[in-house]
Amino acid sequence: MSLRTAALRAARSTSSSRSKISLSQLSKRGYSTPSSRPTSSSWRQQIATSFAVGLVGTVAYRYLSDNKSQVQCDGAPLVEAIETHGYPWVPVDALEKDDPQNPMRIRMATWVKSLQDHIVKTMEEIESSVEPNSFSPFKENPKFLKDTWIRKEGGEGSSCVLSNGRVFEKAGINVSIVHGLLPPKAQKAMLPDHPSLPEPKETKPFFATGLSIVIHPRNPHIPTVHLNYRYFEIENKNDENQQPITWWFGGGSDLTPSYLDEKDCIHFHNELKKSCDKNDLNYYKEFKKQCDKYFFINHRNESRGIGGIFFDDLTISSPINQINQNENGKPKTQEDLFNFIKDASSSFLPAYIPIVYKHLNRTWTEEEKRWQQLRRGRYVEFNLVYDRGTKFGLHTPGARIESILMSLPETARWEYMTPVGAEGSNSPEEELQKVLKNPREWV
Amino acid sequence: MSLRTAALRAARSTSSSRSKISLSQLSKRGYSTPSSRPTSSSWRQQIATSFAVGLVGTVAYRYLSDNKSQVQCDGAPLVEAIETHGYPWVPVDALEKDDPQNPMRIRMATWVKSLQDHIVKTMEEIESSVEPNSFSPFKENPKFLKDTWIRKEGGEGSSCVLSNGRVFEKAGINVSIVHGLLPPKAQKAMLPDHPSLPEPKETKPFFATGLSIVIHPRNPHIPTVHLNYRYFEIENKNDENQQPITWWFGGGSDLTPSYLDEKDCIHFHNELKKSCDKNDLNYYKEFKKQCDKYFFINHRNESRGIGGIFFDDLTISSPINQINQNENGKPKTQEDLFNFIKDASSSFLPAYIPIVYKHLNRTWTEEEKRWQQLRRGRYVEFNLVYDRGTKFGLHTPGARIESILMSLPETARWEYMTPVGAEGSNSPEEELQKVLKNPREWV
Numbered sequence: 001m002s003l004r005t006a007a008l009r010a011a012r013s014t015s016s017s018r019s020k021i022s023l024s025q026l027s028k029r030g031y032s033t034p035s036s037r038p039t040s041s042s043w044r045q046q047i048a049t050s051f052a053v054g055l056v057g058t059v060a061y062r063y064l065s066d067n068k069s070q071v072q073c074d075g076a077p078l079v080e081a082i083e084t085h086g087y088p089w090v091p092v093d094a095l096e097k098d099d100p101q102n103p104m105r106i107r108m109a110t111w112v113k114s115l116q117d118h119i120v121k122t123m124e125e126i127e128s129s130v131e132p133n134s135f136s137p138f139k140e141n142p143k144f145l146k147d148t149w150i151r152k153e154g155g156e157g158s159s160c161v162l163s164n165g166r167v168f169e170k171a172g173i174n175v176s177i178v179h180g181l182l183p184p185k186a187q188k189a190m191l192p193d194h195p196s197l198p199e200p201k202e203t204k205p206f207f208a209t210g211l212s213i214v215i216h217p218r219n220p221h222i223p224t225v226h227l228n229y230r231y232f233e234i235e236n237k238n239d240e241n242q243q244p245i246t247w248w249f250g251g252g253s254d255l256t257p258s259y260l261d262e263k264d265c266i267h268f269h270n271e272l273k274k275s276c277d278k279n280d281l282n283y284y285k286e287f288k289k290q291c292d293k294y295f296f297i298n299h300r301n302e303s304r305g306i307g308g309i310f311f312d313d314l315t316i317s318s319p320i321n322q323i324n325q326n327e328n329g330k331p332k333t334q335e336d337l338f339n340f341i342k343d344a345s346s347s348f349l350p351a352y353i354p355i356v357y358k359h360l361n362r363t364w365t366e367e368e369k370r371w372q373q374l375r376r377g378r379y380v381e382f383n384l385v386y387d388r389g390t391k392f393g394l395h396t397p398g399a400r401i402e403s404i405l406m407s408l409p410e411t412a413r414w415e416y417m418t419p420v421g422a423e424g425s426n427s428p429e430e431e432l433q434k435v436l437k438n439p440r441e442w443v
Numbered sequence: 444m445s446l447r448t449a450a451l452r453a454a455r456s457t458s459s460s461r462s463k464i465s466l467s468q469l470s471k472r473g474y475s476t477p478s479s480r481p482t483s484s485s486w487r488q489q490i491a492t493s494f495a496v497g498l499v500g501t502v503a504y505r506y507l508s509d510n511k512s513q514v515q516c517d518g519a520p521l522v523e524a525i526e527t528h529g530y531p532w533v534p535v536d537a538l539e540k541d542d543p544q545n546p547m548r549i550r551m552a553t554w555v556k557s558l559q560d561h562i563v564k565t566m567e568e569i570e571s572s573v574e575p576n577s578f579s580p581f582k583e584n585p586k587f588l589k590d591t592w593i594r595k596e597g598g599e600g601s602s603c604v605l606s607n608g609r610v611f612e613k614a615g616i617n618v619s620i621v622h623g624l625l626p627p628k629a630q631k632a633m634l635p636d637h638p639s640l641p642e643p644k645e646t647k648p649f650f651a652t653g654l655s656i657v658i659h660p661r662n663p664h665i666p667t668v669h670l671n672y673r674y675f676e677i678e679n680k681n682d683e684n685q686q687p688i689t690w691w692f693g694g695g696s697d698l699t700p701s702y703l704d705e706k707d708c709i710h711f712h713n714e715l716k717k718s719c720d721k722n723d724l725n726y727y728k729e730f731k732k733q734c735d736k737y738f739f740i741n742h743r744n745e746s747r748g749i750g751g752i753f754f755d756d757l758t759i760s761s762p763i764n765q766i767n768q769n770e771n772g773k774p775k776t777q778e779d780l781f782n783f784i785k786d787a788s789s790s791f792l793p794a795y796i797p798i799v800y801k802h803l804n805r806t807w808t809e810e811e812k813r814w815q816q817l818r819r820g821r822y823v824e825f826n827l828v829y830d831r832g833t834k835f836g837l838h839t840p841g842a843r844i845e846s847i848l849m850s851l852p853e854t855a856r857w858e859y860m861t862p863v864g865a866e867g868s869n870s871p872e873e874e875l876q877k878v879l880k881n882p883r884e885w886v
Binding site: 373377401413 | 588590837849860
């Protein structure tokens with residue numbers, strides 16, 4: 001059974017109570033450009049001042065507005081369909097099969113929801129495989145807390161968070177599906193990272209969806225892992241076929257161990273590489289380089305972890321997609337890139353889970369826990385100081401802070417001039433530091 | 444014995460082995476404008492690419508340079524005098540008495556060094572007053588780790604940090620004395636916060652000195668406290684009398700409790716107010732307001748703590764100094780403002796220490812510790828996301844990161860949708876939250 005099929009089956013088994021509205025209805029009702037919607041001055045005002053997000057890093061729904069009451073997050077339970085300020089939105093149902101007839105926004109939203117369900121289920125299976133322990137002494141197997149909501153102005157979100165796990169200290173698996181209007185100023189702010197964006201002149205409708213995962217295990221020998229895949233498009237208000245003006249994919253996945261296990265690094269990178277190679281032999285090398293560049297804690301002059309892959313603004317006209325054609329010898333299509341996204345995000349579990357199981361029963365010392373906590377401190381530094389998605393979210397009034405900061409570890413530590421891992425200590429901690437200072441090629 | 448005298452006595456008793464060079468020598472040799480110094484192309488290059496700092500928040504020496512080898516921090520031990528790349532620097536000696544004949548840069552540097560010695564001594568006395576405990580089981584009384592260094596390009600620094608205390612989880616008391624050249628771009632970056640700065644046209648020599656304190660106690664019933672006082676001037680290269688083109692004072696002090704004790708808040712604010720009122724009856728009200736505004740965690744829509752005082756760019760021409768004259772009925776002088784800085788910074792110990800002793804023997808529950816750790820998480824969020832000094836330092840290549848991040852607590856915690864302190868829980872934790880959401884007037 002392929003991962004994709006597994007994801008869909010997992011989704012089916014858990015979401016049968018959800019919407020029965022078909023995808024064709026959804027694509028007509030659930031997402032349409034504002035010009036086709038009922039208007040009222042209050043609605044216009046709301047939309048005009050709202051703005052949503054790069055979806056870089058943590059994916060949550062956020063907007064920009066001076067009036068906080070307009071951007072209230074309500075955490076309302078997911079319902080079958082909701083009339084939201086004259087803006088009808090039907091939750092995307094992971095139960096639906098991918099249908100190439102649907103617009104990409106629907107296909108990607110369906111994909112990330114399916115994958116979210118599947119990964120949540122897998123993580124819960126790992127929790128169940130371990131006996132209750134001092135961290136989680138309860139008989140019941142630890143479960144994710146699931147928050148779903150409809151965004152008043154259009155869209156939906158779903159945060160799945162595990163705290164108090166037997167294996168995982170904190171695991172967050174978030175999906176968000178957002179649409180709204182993007183003022184020229186907001187478009188300009190995106191330009192540096194997204195050169196494919198046309199010259200921003202007027203407010204344009206946009207759509208964004210993504211899956212974001214951060215998993216912090218308790219055991220210092222099991223690495224922290226991060227994943228984020230996202231799709232963004234800017235709409236053409238006047239196009240009846242709803243073809244976007246521009247669109248791109250972004251994302252990646254990277255590993256942050258406290259202790260270096262070279263075999264783990266090789267395995268993790270190898271799985272990512274396989275998913276890249278299947279689609280383009282240039283992808284892995286380039287996206288690995290971009291990952292090392294992005295996940296870098298500048299003020300420490302060290303990487304956050306041992307890398308993975310990372311890319312942004314990936315479209316058919318991206319330079320890297322000009323080199324190779326697709327497997328049929330034709331220029332790449334959006335379908336080709338979507339296949340890559342599916343392969344790359346599907347490689348998450350085979351890349352990470354074997355590492356979890358490998359170290360699951362290892363014990364650890366107080367010193368090893370201390371080092372893990374110090375590394376968690378660095379993780380907090382990266383996320384709060386550098387991560388574009390987190391920074392953007394924090395500076396966006398009305399953002400759902402709990403979802404944005406879900407990526408932070410449960411606990412972290414800072415010591416002044418810590419002796420742990422010091423240069424010349426020839427310790428396992430120093431061994432990791434060396435790799436963080438000089439990123440390696442793992443495959 | 445006044446605090447000032449006490450500070451000087453404490454300084455004398457601990458620094459008799461230091462420099463015997465007189466202040467007059469110091470003011471001639473220790474600080475002179477670059478034009479009077481020996482030049483070499485490498486020195487010129489170093490200075491031209493270097494840039495130092497707002498000294499807002501954490502005070503450490505930092506510069507901006509693409510060549511990291513030029514900005515190496517060496518943590519070299521403080522010596523009597525050092526020839527540093529043709530740039531002579533004699534460490535400022537707290538042993539010296541304040542002499543109104545000296546330029547303000549020397550007087551302020553002498554003051555902050557004296558106060559640092561005094562506060563370090565007081566904190567060590569508190570540690571000694573408590574028996575060894577599980578946090579610090581050793582017989583020897585916990586002591587501050589003292590790092591002093593000479594900055595190659597001119598200036599010095601001294602970090603005093605206590606870890607593993609019986610009472611304090613982490614306490615940092617930093618002094619820095621920095622001079623160098625400030626390019627127009629760097630001056631421009633300072634303009635929004637410092638309207639007294641003249642139109643930046645050419646590179647100008649500057650001098651900055653400050654004292655920065657953050658103290659995180661172990662006991663959740665003892666609040667965290669922060670202090671920072673600083674003096675900054677931009678020199679007139681052509682003035683033989685070394686009169687600066689512009690100068691200002693900045694700083695303040697604020698309290699961050701995990702649990703609200705209204706009497707503590709009143710006491711803390713009252714001591715600060717007394718030190719303000721002694722100098723200007725308008726100061727406290729204005730600086731309290733500025734403090735509430737500055738120490739605000741925007742994305743949480745709450746204050747970091749219960750406030751205190753905060754001001755920046757305080758000069759004789761500041762609007763607030765145009766209202767009242769000094770006690771002799773004359774326009775205020777730099778001397779008047781220096782007296783205020785001395786009074787305000789001297790009020791730190793009487794404002795904080797009684798609160799420490801009051802709660803020193805209180806026990807705490809696991810739940811109270813958990814809440815303190817969650818509050819520490821908010822402290823980390825403020826410092827990494829908003830604090831201007833920290834942000835500036837982190838983005839300045841070659842900055843001494845250990846000094847900048849000394850302000851972070853030893854441990855912190857983040858929980859997704861934490862139930863602790865939740866709205867409607869009518870808990871002591873919610874009581875604090877309410878005050879953080881709606882800052883009060885305490886005196």
